[in-house]
Amino acid sequence: MSDVRPKKHLGQHFLKDLSIAERIANGLTGHGNYRSVLEVGPGTGVLTQFLLKGEHNTWVIDIDKESIAYLHEHFPELQQHIIDGDFLKYNFLDHTGEPLAIIGNFPYNISSQIFFRILEMRNQVPEVVCMIQKEVADRIAEPPGSRTYGILSVLLQAYYDIEYLFTVKPGVFNPPPKVNSGVIRLKRNQTEHLNCDEDLFKRVVKAGFQMRRKTLRNALKAINLPAELANDPILDLRAEALSVNQFVDLTNKITACRQNE
Incomplete structure (x- = not known):
């Protein structure tokens, strides 16, 4: 297989710019001393190739069969670390049994669901670096008092320290989205449980x-x-x-x- 077609129903916009992919990969700091990194929705591996240059064990998960086939063909070093499955349903605690960072160009149409899943896994996920719709990235990173501050802002900020890293223009994707994207980083804070119900x-x-x-x-x-x-x-x-x-x-x-x- 030589190509993977972006699929609208999966919300896929494949990143083409290698320099941006490298910047996203370099956004990982190692906070929490994890040994493994999981990329959500790797597509054709534009970001994956930079993750493989790092010191962490790289895992990828995708629901797209074309992408899974492409990764098996083009990334032989990943063979045992390619997961054909749905991130929203997969039990990584049973699979790896250890902390892991999460990274990826999240599909816009399910980015909120991905964050709610991360919240469920928060004691296993010390760090997240992701690219999402800029409006959502702004909302998550905003402090109280902003009009964009919302449910995800509060729930994520309860357990993570959040930084807005940089903005990405539509032209570096195939197909180009109609909006800008934003890259944010989440670092797990010291709150194991909130002091309330x-x-x-x-x-x-x-x-x-x-x-x-x-x-x-x-x-x-x-x-x-x-x-x-x-x-x-x-x-x-x-x-x-x-x-x-x-x-x-x-x-x-x-x-x-x-x-x-």
């Missing part, structure tokens, strides 16, 4: 941003706020104004009130 925390964050133009007093009606909290000044704010720690504090207030009911 983590399931309730997620519900509070999601409810708050699903009605982000409303104050939290109105946005959180869906989760049945305790009456005792009705006059708390934090509820006069919108979700975008709250830091991770403020969401944790609000979650604890809700928990405490419910226990007193």
